[in-house]
Amino acid sequence: MRTAVVVGAGMAGLAAAGALARDGWRVTLLERGERVAAPPTALVLWPNGRRALDALDPDGGWSAIAAPLPDGGVRRPDGQFLVAPHTRPGAGPAPAVVHLEDLYDALVAGLGENVEIRTGVEITKVRTHRVTRPAVGDGRVFYDADLIVAADGIDSPIRHALAPEAVVVGSGFAAWQAVVPAFRAPALAPDQAAGGETLGAGYRFVSMPLGGRAAGRGGVYWVATAAGAPRPEPPATQLALLCRWFAAWHPPVGELLAATRPEDLVPQEVRELRPLPRSYSFRCGTGGVVLLGDAAHAMPHHLGQGACLAFEDAATLRSLVATAEPGAELGAAVEQYDRARRPRTASVVRQTRRMSAVVQARGRLALRARNAALGSLRPRILGHAHGSAADWQPPE
Numbered sequence: 001m002r003t004a005v006v007v008g009a010g011m012a013g014l015a016a017a018g019a020l021a022r023d024g025w026r027v028t029l030l031e032r033g034e035r036v037a038a039p040p041t042a043l044v045l046w047p048n049g050r051r052a053l054d055a056l057d058p059d060g061g062w063s064a065i066a067a068p069l070p071d072g073g074v075r076r077p078d079g080q081f082l083v084a085p086h087t088r089p090g091a092g093p094a095p096a097v098v099h100l101e102d103l104y105d106a107l108v109a110g111l112g113e114n115v116e117i118r119t120g121v122e123i124t125k126v127r128t129h130r131v132t133r134p135a136v137g138d139g140r141v142f143y144d145a146d147l148i149v150a151a152d153g154i155d156s157p158i159r160h161a162l163a164p165e166a167v168v169v170g171s172g173f174a175a176w177q178a179v180v181p182a183f184r185a186p187a188l189a190p191d192q193a194a195g196g197e198t199l200g201a202g203y204r205f206v207s208m209p210l211g212g213r214a215a216g217r218g219g220v221y222w223v224a225t226a227a228g229a230p231r232p233e234p235p236a237t238q239l240a241l242l243c244r245w246f247a248a249w250h251p252p253v254g255e256l257l258a259a260t261r262p263e264d265l266v267p268q269e270v271r272e273l274r275p276l277p278r279s280y281s282f283r284c285g286t287g288g289v290v291l292l293g294d295a296a297h298a299m300p301h302h303l304g305q306g307a308c309l310a311f312e313d314a315a316t317l318r319s320l321v322a323t324a325e326p327g328a329e330l331g332a333a334v335e336q337y338d339r340a341r342r343p344r345t346a347s348v349v350r351q352t353r354r355m356s357a358v359v360q361a362r363g364r365l366a367l368r369a370r371n372a373a374l375g376s377l378r379p380r381i382l383g384h385a386h387g388s389a390a391d392w393q394p395p396e
């Protein structure tokens, strides 16, 4: 039986492990945490991410956990629309919002019996010799397999060893996410209930309603972004700062912040890889090592594409190795993975960097240029179904 070791039980690792197992691989999933756990937030599944999930597991029941994402438009802090909401075209899957607890549950349910999960294992080493099988180790044990999938996030020690040129750098932003549960969410006027995006000078606030079937029976998910370093203060102080920074913004920004508790808050420094690894594939032994998800292409969250791209990675890998036997065939499939994924992810990274400049715009001239640029960025900002980032189709 073909064997794979997947390192990291985040969204990329869970998706890849389940897909390989369904194709008959025996998979060992290694996670440094004591359990597989979702952060208490949500995310947007753009059409490309939804197609990738369907390709990974057509029976995954994704539609049951995802609520359609209303188009709330893009506003200025005073509430004036920079881009008015519009009806999304009907073709293809619509963007959707999903609570991460629901998404993780669905991914874990899809692992099946061919995946052995080992938690509390922190990988620190990778071994790639020309003729022997690749292996990863935690300082005590080495785990070898025909295929090693590094899905261990932005700080991946595997990538660090194999592609040291890709360096983790701060993007110049801090982000805060929270889900305000339904029972505490403020009652919103109909024109506010759709949520949407607001761009200020160096600040951004995005909110969206979770479906009534989501974990905790829905509520509202929001993400605030501010140019600058992450804050060192405890969550209660950070929340007070957010309330102050966004105080004069149009409703429901203030109402949502007021309904948030410090324990809801997930603060984060926004980081990225610069440059991207020179390769996502490292052929060796009977197969090789591939980089997936943030381990390969961590980027700022402005386009909300990180997890969607991770699902694309997993769907592409799955299709390339579906029937490949260990040896020359699997080695060739490993190399093909890099050719299939690097140009695609590099192009989304370029679009994200453009968006970083938009969010960072401060000062009158920069803001005027930013507002003018919104016209051309509109498809990406609003997740228009025809936006190039969302246009990806799974391999046959």
Ligand SMILES: Cc1cc2nc3c(=O)[nH]c(=O)nc-3n(C[C@H](O)[C@H](O)[C@H](O)COP(=O)(O)OP(=O)(O)OC[C@H]3O[C@@H](n4cnc5c(N)ncnc54)[C@H](O)[C@@H]3O)c2cc1C
Binding pocket: 007, 008, 009, 010, 011, 012, 013, 030, 031, 032, 033, 042, 043, 044, 045, 049, 121, 122, 123, 124, 151, 152, 153, 154, 155, 156, 157, 175, 176, 177, 223, 268, 292, 293, 294, 295, 301, 303, 304, 305, 306, 307, 308, 309, 310
């Ligand atoms: C504010 C914000 C909003 C976002 N919004 C969206 C969105 O709307 N849509 C979207 O598609 N994306 C979004 N993203 C991006 C998305 O969250 C990430 O791209 C995604 O979580 C990456 O998943 P991953 O599995 O690659 O990495 P991770 O989630 O980092 O998972 C890595 C896993 O590997 C484990 N691990 C790490 N090191 C080791 C080790 N040495 N040994 C063993 N295990 C290890 C970790 O514990 C973890 O479980 C957003 C990101 C942010 C910050």
